[in-house]
Structures are given as structure tokens and as C-alpha cells.
Amino acid sequence: MPFDDDLERFVKWMRDERELTPCTVEQWHYRAAKFLSWCADAGLNLATLQPQDIDSYFATYGVQHWSRVSARHMANYLRVFLRYASSIGACRPGLADSMQGSRRYALESLPYALDWEDVRRLIADASGDDERNVRDRAIILLLAVYGLRRGEVAALRIDQVDRANGQLQIWRLKRRQPQVYPLVSPVSEALHRYIDEARPAVGLPEIFIRIRAPRVPITAPAIYDIVNRRLRALGLQAAHLGPHALRHSCAARLLAKGLTLKEIGDPLGHRTSMATMTYTKVDLASLRQVADLDLGGLQ
Structure with a gap:
């Protein structure tokens, strides 16, 4: 180098x-x-x-x-x-x-959320019984259901999955503090299946391990490659085909269900509401309601 x-x-x-x-x-x-x-x-x-x-x-x-x-x-x-x-x-x-960087404006770009049906297709694509599919399904569910960052998934350890109490503890990279989530059934089943049945017998605390030698924990870039490869194989079209698209999809789905910006930002690990503001631009249902308002002849 x-x-x-x-x-x-x-x-x-x-x-x-x-x-x-x-x-x-x-x-x-x-x-x-x-x-x-x-x-x-x-x-x-x-x-x-x-x-x-x-x-x-x-x-x-x-x-x-x-x-x-x-x-x-x-x-x-x-x-x-x-x-x-x-x-x-x-x-x-x-x-x-x-050095002079290019000018950037707040909220200038649209978030790159996938349609939730496409997320379902991605999850279903990893339904095989081999080690790769079992591992990738658990990774995709963590990204889509909890909106985790790829580094948070790569760093996830076995002791952070509390089966007895049905809890998942995540170390939030931006907040630098742990956050506890309920371990929802589909994610719990996928994690337990990988850990108990498919994960190689290595003495490492991290959950997700490389398929090929050396059998070490996967990295954050590897999480991107897993998601990107599967999205492209399905022929899905989006501005960005990686883990962050699933995080955006999670946020957009919560927004569509009527949650507030704070209620969305807290589970996503955002430090301020401004980080969550970008998702309001894809709430098409609310935008249509605004468009349908009777303005009483105002121009």
C-alpha cells in the first residue's frame, strides 16, 4: 500500500x-x-x-x-x-x-426507499436452507424491520440477542449508546435459525460470519455487497441499491402508518428530528390530501 x-x-x-x-x-x-x-x-x-x-x-x-x-x-x-x-x-x-466542497442544500434530494412489496420480495428471495440464505435472510430482516445501519448489523453479537426476554440490544453508532428493541417474531426466528443451525462453530462473539475462509465476522462493506447483489438479481430499480435503501424503506413505512417524526427517529437512532425530515417527502398519501383541499377560489 x-x-x-x-x-x-x-x-x-x-x-x-x-x-x-x-x-x-x-x-x-x-x-x-x-x-x-x-x-x-x-x-x-x-x-x-x-x-x-x-x-x-x-x-x-x-x-x-x-x-x-x-x-x-x-x-x-x-x-x-x-x-x-x-x-x-x-x-x-x-x-x-x-479544498472547496460542492454546495449542498438541506433536504435537496429524495430518500431512496424501496416499495414495501419489493422489500417482501427481497426477504422471500433468501428463503433457502443453505448457510448463505439463512444468514442473508436474518441480515435483511434486521435492516428492513429495525432500520439498522450496516455497521450495526455487522457488529451485532450473540449476547445482544436476549431470547428469554424477547429483546434485541443494538449499539447505536451515532448516539454511542445501547438501545433495546422488542425481538419481533420473524426476526427472532431468522436469528435463532442461523445461530443454532447454520452458523459455523467459531469461537467469536459476532453473529454473522463469512461463508468462505477465513471464517471471521463479516464487515460493513460485506453487508452492502449482500443486499446489493440480491436487489440487482431481482431486477429492482432504485437510486441506491444497498442496506440504506432498506433503512429508508423502514422509515417510509412507519411514516405511512402515521407515526410522528420523533417516533420514527428514535428507533432509527437519529440524534435530531432534522435527520428524519427527509422521509416526509415520500409520504404521497399525505401530499395527495393536501392537493385535494378546497382552497375556496384562492389563486
Whole structure:
């Protein structure tokens, strides 16, 4: 890996000094590694990197891989990395502050919820008796029923499933605190079947294990691959075909049932109601009610 020492020190700083969650550390490590690999391929040195080199990264690599929103997120990731690199003398001072991200407006985009019938199709698709199907069904149900984030599913441990009391304890990544849910029947059955019948006999606390060797816990990116592969196989169309689409589907379904923004945001682990506001834009039934109002001749 190019600039491996700088990258490993960055990871250690995120983990030990910033105390970021494993999922966040993994994501930021991945983004920084992509950038450093591009630098190596372009014959650039981190120590002599110039603002125009970063512009070139966004104009060449970024334009082929990112939306405008993704480019803004990437700019935020790189600012953090470059500020750290500057603090240890690995790059020139002020490089991070020279970056300008694209403007983004609050609630500018629609959430990418799947129709609930498509979610049912996805769950039914994982109805086989082999290890892969049994595992994937439990994962999909956790994402769709509770609206969990992919990192929360990947980190789920066996001791967080309380069969005796019918409870599921989730460590919320954004709130940094546990949250207890009732263990609903379909999810309970899927989890118990995987743990008791299909899960390999490994001495690890995490529930979900890789199908192939090495038999280690699956990662958050692997959760994305599982959902994305199955959605594409079903021929479903959506702006984003991954775990977050199931989280949005969960929220949209709760909204359609008449729950308030707070009642939706709490189980989703949102810290503020603003994070839940985006789902109001797909409540088509309520929008139709507004459209049907008699305005008494007002223009």
C-alpha cells in the first residue's frame, strides 16, 4: 500500500485518540487509502502535494465514481486526513483548508426507499436452507424491520440477542449508546435459525460470519455487497441499491402508518428530528390530501 506508514498512523490516531467507532475508522481508512493509491499512480508525493493535485483527483477519479453529494463527503474525509497528515509533517500546512466542497442544500434530494412489496420480495428471495440464505435472510430482516445501519448489523453479537426476554440490544453508532428493541417474531426466528443451525462453530462473539475462509465476522462493506447483489438479481430499480435503501424503506413505512417524526427517529437512532425530515417527502398519501383541499377560489 502506498504511504503505508502514514495511513497506519492515521488509523491509530482515529482509533486511539479520536475514539471513533470501528465502522467510521474502517470507512475513513478506505477513503484515505483510495486517495493515496491515486497519488501513487499519478506519481505524486504526499510531502509535496499541491492544491491543484487534489483538484485533479476530484476532476479525474471523482467525476467517474461520485455524485455531487458523494464528492462533498469525500472532501470532508480528505480534509480530516490532510489536517492530520499536516500535524505530523507528512504534507504541507494549509493543504486541507485549500479544498472547496460542492454546495449542498438541506433536504435537496429524495430518500431512496424501496416499495414495501419489493422489500417482501427481497426477504422471500433468501428463503433457502443453505448457510448463505439463512444468514442473508436474518441480515435483511434486521435492516428492513429495525432500520439498522450496516455497521450495526455487522457488529451485532450473540449476547445482544436476549431470547428469554424477547429483546434485541443494538449499539447505536451515532448516539454511542445501547438501545433495546422488542425481538419481533420473524426476526427472532431468522436469528435463532442461523445461530443454532447454520452458523459455523467459531469461537467469536459476532453473529454473522463469512461463508468462505477465513471464517471471521463479516464487515460493513460485506453487508452492502449482500443486499446489493440480491436487489440487482431481482431486477429492482432504485437510486441506491444497498442496506440504506432498506433503512429508508423502514422509515417510509412507519411514516405511512402515521407515526410522528420523533417516533420514527428514535428507533432509527437519529440524534435530531432534522435527520428524519427527509422521509416526509415520500409520504404521497399525505401530499395527495393536501392537493385535494378546497382552497375556496384562492389563486
